[in-house]
Amino acid sequence: MKKREVLASVKDERLIEKRRDQMVKGAVTLFKEKGFHRTTTREIARSAGFSIGTLYEYIRQKEDVLYLVCDTIYDQVHIRLEQDIDTKQGTIESLKLAIKNYFKVVDDMQDEVLVMYQEAKSLSKDALPYVLKKEAEMAAMFKKIIESCIKNGELTLTELEAELISHNIIVQGQMWAFRRWTIQKIYTIDQYIELQTKVILQGVGEK
Numbered sequence: 001m002k003k004r005e006v007l008a009s010v011k012d013e014r015l016i017e018k019r020r021d022q023m024v025k026g027a028v029t030l031f032k033e034k035g036f037h038r039t040t041t042r043e044i045a046r047s048a049g050f051s052i053g054t055l056y057e058y059i060r061q062k063e064d065v066l067y068l069v070c071d072t073i074y075d076q077v078h079i080r081l082e083q084d085i086d087t088k089q090g091t092i093e094s095l096k097l098a099i100k101n102y103f104k105v106v107d108d109m110q111d112e113v114l115v116m117y118q119e120a121k122s123l124s125k126d127a128l129p130y131v132l133k134k135e136a137e138m139a140a141m142f143k144k145i146i147e148s149c150i151k152n153g154e155l156t157l158t159e160l161e162a163e164l165i166s167h168n169i170i171v172q173g174q175m176w177a178f179r180r181w182t183i184q185k186i187y188t189i190d191q192y193i194e195l196q197t198k199v200i201l202q203g204v205g206e207k
Helices: 013-034 041-048 063-084 092-108 110-122 128-151 159-178 180-186 189-203
Strands: none
Touching: 013 041, 013 063, 013 110, 063 092, 063 110, 063 128, 092 110, 092 128, 092 159, 092 189, 110 128, 110 159, 128 159, 159 180, 159 189
């Protein structure tokens, strides 16, 4: 899915990336504390370390920041799955590694994940489908790996089962952020990954 364009008046791509990264970090902290609607663009600018005028050189409206948070999460998941895993490999080990990498992304970006789903309701009706589509694309990455395992004889699942498992993986990863107030008192991230992977693979009937 093509990224939704967030217009900037600055032409330097590296500077745009740097400033928007600062903006996302500042905004996530504020959204988590105050919510999207109660946070002003002036507060986002101050938290990011620059003026309101500078802020509007990189975005056009506050909603743009939520797009940037969404893209940041998706890009990190995509990068980590692609850099370490041949999705066509078709082995259980490749699926285990994909699950581990995804859960690690969620661990690294807990605040971003939490804010994205808490504040998705704040998006306009034409904007929300973009975020939902991005999440579906993350699930599709796992479905591709699962389908390679099926093709290779490592798993025996129907099309619907493969689809459901891919979404289950996404949700189990998100739970590390959503329920961190209790889950993270019981498990380390490595323990959580190990146990969730075991449960997921038992559910798909690992050979």
